[in-house]
Amino acid sequence: MSIELKTPDEIEIMAKAAKLVAETLQALKKEIRPGITTGELDRLAEDFIRSRGGVPAFKGYRSYPNTLCASVNEQVVHGIPSKRALRQGDIIGLDLGAIVEGFYGDSAVTLAVGTIHPKAAELLRVTEEALNKGIEQAVVGNRLSDISHAIQRHAEAAGFSVVMDFVGHGIGRQLHEDPQVPNYGQPGQGPRLQVGMVLAIEPMVNMGGSGVRILEDRWTAVTQDGSLSAHFEHTIAIQPSGPARILTKL
Ligand code: MF3
Ligand code: CO
Numbered sequence: 138m139s140i141e142l143k144t145p146d147e148i149e150i151m152a153k154a155a156k157l158v159a160e161t162l163q164a165l166k167k168e169i170r171p172g173i174t175t176g177e178l179d180r181l182a183e184d185f186i187r188s189r190g191g192v193p194a195f196k197g198y199r200s201y202p203n204t205l206c207a208s209v210n211e212q213v214v215h216g217i218p219s220k221r222a223l224r225q226g227d228i229i230g231l232d233l234g235a236i237v238e239g240f241y242g243d244s245a246v247t248l249a250v251g252t253i254h255p256k257a258a259e260l261l262r263v264t265e266e267a268l269n270k271g272i273e274q275a276v277v278g279n280r281l282s283d284i285s286h287a288i289q290r291h292a293e294a295a296g297f298s299v300v301m302d303f304v305g306h307g308i309g310r311q312l313h314e315d316p317q318v319p320n321y322g323q324p325g326q327g328p329r330l331q332v333g334m335v336l337a338i339e340p341m342v343n344m345g346g347s348g349v350r351i352l353e354d355r356w357t358a359v360t361q362d363g364s365l366s367a368h369f370e371h372t373i374a375i376q377p378s379g380p381a382r383i384l385t386k387l
Contacts, residue, residue: 138315140307142333147240148374148384151309151335154191155242155372155384157235161185162246163387165205165233169248171225175207178231179218186235194234194241194312201356206232206245213300213341213349213358213366214245225251228261230368234312241312243337244385245370256344257365260297264342264367267291267299271320271338275373275381281316281327284338289321292342300341300366302349303358308337308372332377335384339370 143151164185165178183204186193193204201215208216208230209223216230223229232245247261270291274283292299305318316328320340343349345364352359360366373381 140315140328140334141309142331143309143335143374144333147309148335150238151240151242151372151374152384154235154237154240155244156387157186157189157191157237158233158242158244159385159387161233161235162231162244165231166246166248169223169229169250171251172222174220174222175205175209175216175218175229176220178207179203179205182233191235191237194236194243198312204233206230208232208357208366208368210365211360211363213343213360214303214368215356215358217354217356223250226253228253228257228365228367232368232370239310241308241310242385243308243312243370243372245339245368247367247369259295260342260344260365260367263292263295263297264340265369267340267342268338268369268371271340272371272373272381272383275330275336275338275375277330277332277375277378279330280325281318281330282322283324285319285322286324288340292340297342297344298347300343300347300349303341305337305339305370308335330375332375334375335372337370337372339368341366341368
C-alpha cells in the first residue's frame with residue numbers, strides 16, 4: 138500500500154474539484170421532489186459539471202454508465218439513473234464525482250423526498266453524524282481506524298448497522314487511491330494520519346442488518362433484508378494541526 142501525499146498546491150486544485158461536486162449536489166437538492174426521475178437528475182448533474190469546465194468522474198469508470206449514482210430507499214450505493222420517478226416518502230442517495238485539472242472530488246448525500254417516516258429521518262441524521270464523527274478523528278497523529286471506529290460506534294449506538302462491503306478511500310489523481318477507509322473496526326490500527334493525506338470518507342448505514350447484495354444490473358447494491366440505507370460522503374484533507382478541511386463543503 139502506498140499513500141500519495143498531496144502538496145498544498147495540489148490540495149488547492151482538489152478543493153476546486155470538490156467545490157464543483159458540492160455545488161452540483163446543492164443544485165440537485167433543489168430539484169428533489171415527487172415526480173422527478175433519477176435520469177433527469179443525472180442529466181442535470183452532467184450538464185452542471187461540464188458547463189463549469191469539469192468532467193464527470195464516474196461516467197465510464199469501470200464502464201459505469203452515468204454521471205450520478207442515485208440510490209433509492211433500500212438501494213445502498215451505485216444505483217443507476219433511470220426513468221424511475223421519485224415518490225413522496227422516498228429517500229434518495231446522490232453520489233457524485235468530478236475531475237478538475239486532473240484531480241478528483243467525491244461526495245454523497247442522502248435526501249428526503251417530501252415528508253418521510255420519522256425513523257427514516259433518524260437514519261439520515263445518524264448517518265450524517267457518523268460521517269462527522271469520522272471526520273473529527275481525521276487529525277494528525279491519529280490512526281486510520283480511529284475514523285472507522287468512530288463511524289461504526291455512532292451508527293450502532295443508534296441501533297443501525299454499517300455496511301462492510303464498501304469502503305471509503307484515498308483520492309487524488311485517481312478516484313480510488315490507498316488507503317481504504319472501512320466504516321468499522323477497532324481504534325488505533327492502520328497508518329498514522331499525516332498532513333497531505335486526502336480521504337473520501339463515506340459511511341453507508343442500514344436500518345436493519347448490514348448485509349448487501351448486487352442486483353442483476355451488476356451495479357446497484359441493495360440491503361439483503363430490504364431495509365432502508367443511507368450514504369453520506371465528504372472529501373477531506375488532513376491539516377498540519379486541528380480539524381480536517383472538508384473540501385466538499387460549501
Ligand atoms: N463514491 C463512490 C466510490 O467512491 C462512487 C463510485 S461509483 C462508480 O466508489 F461508478 F464510479 F464506480
Ligand atoms: Co467515494
